[in-house]
Amino acid sequence: MKIIVTGGAGFIGGNFVHYMLDKHPEDIIICLDKLTYAGNMETLADVMDNPNFKFVKADIADRDAVYSLFEEEKPDIIVNFAAESHVDRSIDNPGIFLQTNVIGTGVLLDACRKYGIKRYHQVSTDEVYGDLPLDRPDLFFTEETPLHTSSPYSASKASADLLVMAYHRTFGLPATISRCSNNYGPYHFPEKLIPLMIANVLNGKPVPVYGKGENVRDWLYVEDHCSAIDLIIRNGRVGEVYNIGGHNERTNLEVVRTVLAELGKGDEMITYVTDRPGHDRRYAIDPTKMHNELGWLPQTKFDDGIKKTVKWYLEHRDWWEHIISGDYQNYYQNMYGDREHKFEK
Ligand code: NAD
Numbered sequence: 001m002k003i004i005v006t007g008g009a010g011f012i013g014g015n016f017v018h019y020m021l022d023k024h025p026e027d028i029i030i031c032l033d034k035l036t037y038a039g040n041m042e043t044l045a046d047v048m049d050n051p052n053f054k055f056v057k058a059d060i061a062d063r064d065a066v067y068s069l070f071e072e073e074k075p076d077i078i079v080n081f082a083a084e085s086h087v088d089r090s091i092d093n094p095g096i097f098l099q100t101n102v103i104g105t106g107v108l109l110d111a112c113r114k115y116g117i118k119r120y121h122q123v124s125t126d127e128v129y130g131d132l133p134l135d136r137p138d139l140f141f142t143e144e145t146p147l148h149t150s151s152p153y154s155a156s157k158a159s160a161d162l163l164v165m166a167y168h169r170t171f172g173l174p175a176t177i178s179r180c181s182n183n184y185g186p187y188h189f190p191e192k193l194i195p196l197m198i199a200n201v202l203n204g205k206p207v208p209v210y211g212k213g214e215n216v217r218d219w220l221y222v223e224d225h226c227s228a229i230d231l232i233i234r235n236g237r238v239g240e241v242y243n244i245g246g247h248n249e250r251t252n253l254e255v256v257r258t259v260l261a262e263l264g265k266g267d268e269m270i271t272y273v274t275d276r277p278g279h280d281r282r283y284a285i286d287p288t289k290m291h292n293e294l295g296w297l298p299q300t301k302f303d304d305g306i307k308k309t310v311k312w313y314l315e316h317r318d319w320w321e322h323i324i325s326g327d328y329q330n331y332y333q334n335m336y337g338d339r340e341h342k343f344e345k
């Protein structure tokens with residue numbers, strides 16, 4: 001099989017490239033990535049010499065570039081991870097989210113129609129379902145939960161999902177969609193909660209918690225997400241949506257305290273800052289369909305996953321220090337600077 005992995009220089013896509021090259025040495029993996037601020041060639045350094053791997057720098061919204069790649073490579077499967085992925089950035093500047101997440105997905109779908117493929121897989125998110133109330137622990141997102149988005153990011157991801165389903169129904173494109181909960185693990189960009197927290201603590205900086213830290217996320221170790229997608233592209237039914245999650249809900253404060261404890265720190269490192277506008281309260285995935293249809297179950301327990309993740313960041317300081325020493329400084333100042341009056345020293 002020849003598989004194009006878009007966004008493979010990012011967090012989950014990068015983990016997926018590693019996972020696939022290890023698990024399926026018979027497959028050819030082509031990574032197509034624009035290398036935005038979130039794309040990092042250091043994530044792919046150890047696979048660049050693998051004869052089954054190829055890297056192509058291109059924008060998924062660049063029709064000419066995408067078409068010529070399809071013409072040249074004649075891929076069997078496309079797995080689309082490429083996206084603008086950070087909610088806070090989408091609140092700051094929504095335009096690029098529409099361009100990449102919606103227009104870019106549309107270009108990939110057109111290329112699939114034009115050149116023919118065996119499977120198109122769209123990596124979506126549980127955020128397309130909006131949020132659940134904090135006082136209804138009995139409620140979960142199923143594949144039938146209506147789309148009900150909150151942020152420009154989630155709206156752009158839901159729009160892309162609708163396009164994928166439209167291409168399946170109207171043109172018979174063999175497509176699947178997965179909607180996963182929050183991932184954590186190696187190569188996670190340090191603008192997201194868990195890696196930001198680790199980098200800040202290791203640099204002696206406070207950990208910013210939005211609002212009261214009561215919002216709930218459903219955390220999954222990234223390798224479990226990769227194994228789920230691998231199953232879907234091989235055995236999943238076309239035209240279907242699959243929810244991916246491990247029933248691992250935690251408040252942000254619980255997550256922060258777990259990570260701080262792993263780093264030998266406590267609440268003294270926490271600083272409460274102004275909340276995210278429109279902040280989704282709770283995400284909680286019902287993964288029954290993944291289990292019943294494809295036999296998938298997550299393998300990594302949260303406490304073990306956090307230990308592995310902290311260890312990885314301690315052992316790969318170069319990887320994240322290169323990121324936070326560059327343009328990231330401007331981002332951090334822009335995002336957190338005017339919240340500083342709320343920081344407890
Ligand atoms: P990321 O921001 O770490 O990586 C995104 C990658 O896409 C980067 O390598 C970037 O260079 C590339 N990219 C961005 N715009 C591009 C474009 N126009 N053309 C080509 N490449 C482009 O994101 P992530 O956290 O790894 O998320 C990957 C996918 O998984 C996204 O679609 C996201 O919506 C989805 N998702 C993420 C999570 C999570 O917890 N991180 C959970 C569920 C779903």
Ligand code: DAU
Nearest residue numbers: 085086087125126127181182191192193208209210215252
């Ligand atoms: O649920 C899947 C989604 O998970 C993906 O679709 C997104 O791409 C991914 O970024 C993630 O979105 P979140 O907004 O949940 O992740 P983030 O790491 O930005 O925030 C996690 C929670 O922590 C959220 O409730 C906001 C809060 N937070 C975040 C940051 C960056 C803080 O309290 N402080 C922070 O500094």
